[in-house]
Amino acid sequence: MISIKNVSKHYGTFQVLTDCTTSVNKGEVIVVCGPSGSGKSTLIKCVNGLEPFQSGEIVVDEISVGDPKTNLSKLRSRVGMVFQNFELFPHMSIIENLSIAQVKVLGRSPDEARDKGSKLLDRVGLSAQAQKYPGQLSGGQQQRVAIARALAMDPICMLFDEPTSALDPEMVNEVLDVMTELAQEGMTMMCVTHEMGFARRVANRVIFMDQGKIVEDDSKDVFFDNPRSERAQQFLAKILHH
Amino acid sequence: MYEFDWSSIPGALPYLWQGMQVSLQITFIAVIFGIVWGTILAMMRLSSFPVLSWFAAGYVNLFRAVPLVMVLLWFFLIIPHLLESLLGFPRGSDMRLGSAIAGFALFEAAYYSEIIRAGIQSVSKGQMAAASALGMTYGQSMRLVVLPQAFRNMVPLLLTQGIILFQDTSLVYVSALADFFGAAYKVGDRDGRLVELLLFAGAVYFVICFAASQLVRHYQKKLKTA
Numbered sequence: 001m002i003s004i005k006n007v008s009k010h011y012g013t014f015q016v017l018t019d020c021t022t023s024v025n026k027g028e029v030i031v032v033c034g035p036s037g038s039g040k041s042t043l044i045k046c047v048n049g050l051e052p053f054q055s056g057e058i059v060v061d062e063i064s065v066g067d068p069k070t071n072l073s074k075l076r077s078r079v080g081m082v083f084q085n086f087e088l089f090p091h092m093s094i095i096e097n098l099s100i101a102q103v104k105v106l107g108r109s110p111d112e113a114r115d116k117g118s119k120l121l122d123r124v125g126l127s128a129q130a131q132k133y134p135g136q137l138s139g140g141q142q143q144r145v146a147i148a149r150a151l152a153m154d155p156i157c158m159l160f161d162e163p164t165s166a167l168d169p170e171m172v173n174e175v176l177d178v179m180t181e182l183a184q185e186g187m188t189m190m191c192v193t194h195e196m197g198f199a200r201r202v203a204n205r206v207i208f209m210d211q212g213k214i215v216e217d218d219s220k221d222v223f224f225d226n227p228r229s230e231r232a233q234q235f236l237a238k239i240l241h242h
Numbered sequence: 243m244y245e246f247d248w249s250s251i252p253g254a255l256p257y258l259w260q261g262m263q264v265s266l267q268i269t270f271i272a273v274i275f276g277i278v279w280g281t282i283l284a285m286m287r288l289s290s291f292p293v294l295s296w297f298a299a300g301y302v303n304l305f306r307a308v309p310l311v312m313v314l315l316w317f318f319l320i321i322p323h324l325l326e327s328l329l330g331f332p333r334g335s336d337m338r339l340g341s342a343i344a345g346f347a348l349f350e351a352a353y354y355s356e357i358i359r360a361g362i363q364s365v366s367k368g369q370m371a372a373a374s375a376l377g378m379t380y381g382q383s384m385r386l387v388v389l390p391q392a393f394r395n396m397v398p399l400l401l402t403q404g405i406i407l408f409q410d411t412s413l414v415y416v417s418a419l420a421d422f423f424g425a426a427y428k429v430g431d432r433d434g435r436l437v438e439l440l441l442f443a444g445a446v447y448f449v450i451c452f453a454a455s456q457l458v459r460h461y462q463k464k465l466k467t468a
Contacts, residue, residue: 050371077377087372091390100386101376153376 001026001188007056016042018212029189031199034209040192044159048079077105080150080158084166086142088134095130098152120148124178140171144178157188208232250433261425269408272346280354305352311413317345318417338419357399361392398462405454
């Protein structure tokens with residue numbers, strides 16, 4: 001579904017990603033973790049072309065992301081993305097947030113888009129909020145709306161960029177529950193997150209990044225029980241026992 | 243002791259009202275064109291094509307570095323000749339109103355574009371990313387997501403600039419165009435009552451601009467609480 005081959009990226013002389021190679025199969029859930037500044041968010045943004053990269057190749061559903069001839073908008077409409085800061089459109093009601101791209105990008109009728117939006121709101125438990133504006137919702141609710149908004153496009157896979165990092169602790173679980181449910185339904189997912197509990201429960205594989213390099217790319221059991229690199233061992237020790 | 247005599251004002255009111263219509267016409271048309279052209283300039287300035295952003299930067303810096311009255315004179319003196327010789331306009335046709343509107347619109351666009359550029363930049367980059375991630379093109383993201391938010395933040399500034407523009411329309415007296423100020427001046431000059439007419443005109447400008455800025459303030463408060 002997603003294949004990342006030898007991807008490198010630099011801003012001027014600063015190397016952000018070095019020779020990253022991995023892949024995500026259909027139905028797989030991959031968790032990407034690592035210390036801040038390790039390039040994990042950049043990597044996930046390269047997958048739908050939000051960040052350009054200088055060398056290597058990323059192929060999503062047989063379409064090359066880096067190819068200048070690729071219609072990136074079209075590709076992005078099929079790849080859902082959820083951001084750290086939700087990024088709901090504050091000037092639109094919740095239901096408008098869910099329907100606008102369906103209408104403007106996919107060409108669905110407004111009624112069809114609203115129906116679809118309502119169903120997804122129901123699924124994330126927020127039907128009652130349809131007419132409200134994003135500013136009236138809690139962070140956890142906003143992030144669930146953002147997930148529903150991405151799902152409304154019927155994506156072939158979902159990218160999550162630290163979806164719970166900006167949330168108050170008591171709101172983290174409501175978002176993780178939605179993500180877990182999604183994973184159990186067989187959605188292909190690539191999640192940048194520090195939620196190791198979520199990784200343990202849901203992930204098939206864990207990728208550990210440090211200084212722009214993929215240091216570990218293991219099944220979750222290997223990663224949590226016997227991480228190979230010292231850097232990953234240190235990271236796990238810090239994040240699990242504090 | 244100067245003796246005030248206001249008697250020439252009542253009879254001149256219809257003529258003054260005509261002048262006011264000219265002032266308002268210039269203001270409205272220049273504000274609308276200024277905002278449209280200013281938006282285009284702002285997007286050029288922010289674009290990643292160097293030629294576009296240089297052009298926009300040059301335009302804005304040029305118009306912001308010369309006095310408005312000079313721009314109006316250029317348009318009053320030069321543009322009619324150009325139109326006559328290039329486009330075959332009949333000689334001596336009265337283009338003062340058109341020249342004034344064009345001069346104001348192009349001049350104000352430079353100021354509007356800076357307001358609008360700041361407005362666009364005040365919308366977080368994540369909004370553009372989110373719109374793109376949903377498959378919207380650059381144009382759709384701008385039109386549906388970024389600009390509506392930018393304009394909502396900018397409305398008070400754009401209106402305030404409109405009020406300034408309304409006051410500045412009095413500068414068209416350099417082309418002898420009878421706007422409100424010009425009309426008042428002419429009446430005062432004719433009747434030897436310049437002081438009264440200028441005081442009256444000043445009071446009218448004050449009432450209109452003060453009322454308008456109170457409205458803007460009211461709107462700003464509403465925006466903050468929303």
